[in-house]
Amino acid sequence: MxxxxxxxxxxxxxxxxxxxxxxxxxxxxxxxxxxxxxxxxxxxxxxxxxxxxxxxxxxxxxxxxxxxxxxxxxxxxxxxxxxxxxxxxxxxxxxxxxxxxxxxxxxxxxxxxxxxxxxxxxxxxxxxxxxxxxxxxxxxxxxxxxxxxxxxxxPHIPSIPGKDAFQGLSLHHKDFGQSDVLTNSRYQGFVVLGGAKSAADVAYAAARSHKRVTWIIRKSGVGPAAFVPAQGRGPYKNSNESFYNRLTASFLASAFHSENWWTQFLYRTRVGRQLWNWIWAGINAGPQKLAKFDRPDGRKNGFANLKPDTPLFWQNDSTGIVQRADFFDTIATQVRVIRQDIRSMNEEGLMLDDGTAVAADAIVYCTGWKICHPxxxxxxxxxxxxxVHQDFCPPQEIVRWQALDRKGEIKALERFPILCEPPSHLASTSALSxxxxxxxxxxxxxxxxxxxxxxxxxxxxxxxxxxxxxxxxALDGNICFPSTEDIGAEIADTVAWCRKRYLSKGELGNWLYFxxxxxxxxxxxxxxxxxxxxxxxxxxxxxxxxxxxxxxxxxxxxxxxxxxxxxx
Known part of the structure; x- marks a missing residue:
């Protein structure tokens, strides 16, 4: 001191x-x-x-x-x-x-x-x-x-007209665990906002606590998460073991995987592409088979609204593990799932863009996190x-990075031609660098x-x-760093690849889920x-x-x- x-x-x-x-x-x-x-x-x-x-x-x-x-x-x-x-x-x-x-x-x-x-x-x-x-x-x-x-x-809580007028309980899922919302009898009408895994967990927990649950996923967003089976295939005990090995990594079009004869075969030859498509068709079939989105017992509650908008490979709508044997059955029969934007809020709940009124005693925002540096x-x-917001970036730096990003995009598409053909999807953009x-x-x-x-x-x-x-x-000085120019080029290559590989999720260049x-x-x-x-x-x-x-x-x-x- x-x-x-x-x-x-x-x-x-x-x-x-x-x-x-x-x-x-x-x-x-x-x-x-x-x-x-x-x-x-x-x-x-x-x-x-x-x-x-x-x-x-x-x-x-x-x-x-x-x-x-x-x-x-x-x-x-x-x-x-x-x-x-x-x-x-x-x-x-x-x-x-x-x-x-x-x-x-x-x-x-x-x-x-x-x-x-x-x-x-x-x-x-x-x-x-x-x-x-x-x-x-x-x-x-x-x-x-x-x-x-x-x-x-x-926490990120979206700005909704009339939000402050709501008379019930509002909380972000960060605070869900320490609240009494599941045990308090005052909260019966339960609304969950968001389409990712956290929303699924909260909706399931509320349904198991005998609440009247409505799960709302934005129509203008990137869609609900893909929920993959917990069990693995072949010798693997669970789906994480199936994914997190070096053989599977070669099928992920990863910029971090060493380029060799195998990856060149897989991504740049007709036979390799056919093999890749066959593998991913099988992977995509697993979640669809497990969920049974067209099941009769889920039609009244809109269960099919949980079907992802894009194939699992692209991760435009993120991924979650189905960690409970009764997860899909519980959601299908006990949770009303709505895919619609929210127009406004009032004292009693929410009004959706299609005119639907959703009453609520409690609203849980499973709406993710702010990118900020307080x-x-x-x-x-x-x-x-x-x-940061682009307004805080020097104009000359924006121009420099844009030029590097364009070069990085060319490299990514040359290495992985499959990224030239993304599925139809709702793209989101960010005002952040x-x-x-x-x-x-x-x-x-x-x-x-x-x-x-x-x-x-x-x-x-x-x-x-x-x-x-x-x-x-790095702090000890025990890494031999490339030149400043090469570091910049590598950063831009990663951002450009990430945007092509993970679509909207990759917009900020930090989504490397697989x-x-x-x-x-x-x-x-x-x-x-x-x-x-x-x-x-x-x-x-x-x-x-x-x-x-x-x-x-x-x-x-x-x-x-x-x-x-x-x-x-």
């Missing part, structure tokens, strides 16, 4: 799985350095925190994947599992014990977390980051920052490469701050571990690490699970001891 400043070696913002992984990895490499973690809420875990979970909240990542590599998540009762997917409360307990058990010097990770400490301002001057925290008198100073606040911090001014956020971070993490012109968790992938646990190790290597395996492989290859790879043919066919990453930190330390320019 020095006057009004408190100095440390690293500030971590957020204590979700990205913040926990960042702190653990950094301290494994630098156990004697001073790391401070700021958490805006009263508990750790982010989306897995005690305030957000509820009984019907089930993971979309199964056992063996929903954990860190150095400590298995055990003792989940069979009654709490469905093909390996399990109740989120077990993740909450796992994370709480994880931060207490990891000791560095005389402090655990838990000892380094400041709770109820939202960062109000983050700025840089004279090579030091200043962190102003609400309720804290000292200004924290650090040469390096890892922003692990991710994507699920600031502790950075817009000019700084733009300079760092974060999405796309994510312009190298590898989705690092500002091109400032290597003292790294953003983790800004990408949407199907398995955040694996991504958190690999991104954290890459971040430590790309977890090739993306994390790319990061580890850049670090020169190999211990996560298996021997043939397991390396190709076996699912990528958490324990595969065991030993990576030690491998990194053996390559870089002592870390360049740092004192452990």
């Amino acid at each position: 020095s006057g009004r400043y408190q100095y440390c070696d690293l500030v971590v913002i957020g204590s979700g799985i990205y913040g926990i992984s960042a702190a653990r990895t950094y301290l494994e490499v630098h156990p004697h350095l001073n790391v401070i973690i700021f958490e805006a809420s009263a508990t750790i875990g982010g989306v897995w925190s005690a305030g957000r979970i509820y009984d019907d909240f089930i993971t979309q990542t199964p056992l063996g994947m929903a954990e860190f590599s150095d400590r298995a998540l055990k003792d989940v009762p069979q009654d709490d599992q469905y093909y390996g997917f399990f109740k989120a409360q077990h993740v909450t307990r796992y994370l709480a014990s994880y931060v207490k058990e990891h000791l560095y010097g005389d402090k655990s990770i838990a000892d380094r977390i400041h709770f109820n400490a939202p960062v109000e301002r983050l700025s840089k001057q004279d090579g030091q980051w200043s962190v102003v925290v609400k309720g804290c008198k000292p200004i924290y100073k650090a040469p390096q920052v890892i922003d692990a606040s991710g994507l699920t911090s600031t 502790y950075l001014d817009n000019e700084t956020a733009a300079q760092l490469g974060l999405p 796309p994510l312009r971070l190298y590898k989705g993490m690092l500002p091109p012109h400032d290597h003292s701050i790294i953003f983790l968790g800004k990408l949407m992938l199907g398995n955040h646990f694996r991504n958190a571990e690999v991104q954290a190790l890459w971040a430590v290597a 790309d977890m395996v090739p993306y994390t492989d790319t990061l580890l290859e850049q670090l020169g690490l190999k211990s996560h790879r298996k021997t043939w043919p397991k390396d190709l066919l076996a699912p990528c699970v958490a324990r595969d990453l065991r030993g990576l930190v030690n491998e990194y330390k053996e390559l870089h001891q002592p870390p360049n320019g740092r004192k452990s």
Whole structure:
């Protein structure tokens, strides 16, 4: 402490799985350095925190994947599992014990977390980051920052005319777990807004609690999520294992997959394209068969309105796992599903564009999250490469990026001709600039701050571990970076490919839902690490699970001891 400043070696913002992984990895490499973690809420875990979970909240990542590599998540009762997917409360307990058990010097990770400490301002001057925290008198100073606040911090609630007139309960699904909306008899008429997996979970939970549930999905939006079976195929126990292996990765048209004879055959030959189409026809058939959208018992309630607008491959309407045997039966028979835009709200509920009035005692907004940076001014956020309104981007930079994006689009379509033929879909555009971070993490012109968790992938646990190790290597100066021009070209290539590959979801260049395996492989290859790879043919066919990453930190330390320019 020095006057009004408190100095440390690293500030971590957020204590979700990205913040926990960042702190653990950094301290494994630098156990004697001073790391401070700021958490805006009263508990750790982010989306897995005690305030957000509820009984019907089930993971979309199964056992063996929903954990860190150095400590298995055990003792989940069979009654709490469905093909390996399990109740989120077990993740909450796992994370709480994880931060207490990891000791560095005389402090655990838990000892380094400041709770109820939202960062109000983050700025840089004279090579030091200043962190102003609400309720804290000292200004924290650090040469390096890892922003692990991710994507699920600031709720998005749409602006609806008359919204403030509604007399019932309104809440975002972030607050659903800590509310009494399911148990309070006052709330019988229950409206769920949104088409993604969170809306499905809330609608199901409300129906199981014997509420009168209406689920409204915008007609002008990208449509309802595709809900895929939990069970796997062939040797794979569940659908995550089926997807997260390196053979399946080659069928995903991923920009992060190494280009070789197989991918050239698959995407640039007639026979390869026929094989690709046959594979994806089979994958698409699974959700359709499981749901039975034309079932007679769902016609009265509009169950067919849950049929996705686009094939599963394109992800224009996102994806969720069916984690309960009775999910579709419950929704079909107990939930009214409406595909219509909302015209206005009043004291009693909502009025839809087609004139339908929907009465409600409670409305739950499952409408996602704002892309915002509350502790950075817009000019700084733009300079760092974060999405901001285009008005805050210098005109010359917009022109430069547009030229690079056009070149990237040509490359993407040449490599993956299938992306030239997207299905008919409702396209959405954004007034925000796309994510312009190298590898989705690092500002091109400032290597003292790294953003983790800004990408949407199907398995955040694996991504958190690999991104954290890459971040430590970058902060330590142990990555050989390309030139500034090449970094810019790679960023533009990724954004352009993402927009073609994931349609509206890819507009900001951060939607990599199916790309977890090739993306994390790319990061580890850049670090020169190999211990996560298996021997043939397991390396190709076996699912990528958490324990595969065991030993990576030690491998990194053996390559870089002592870390360049740092004192452990």
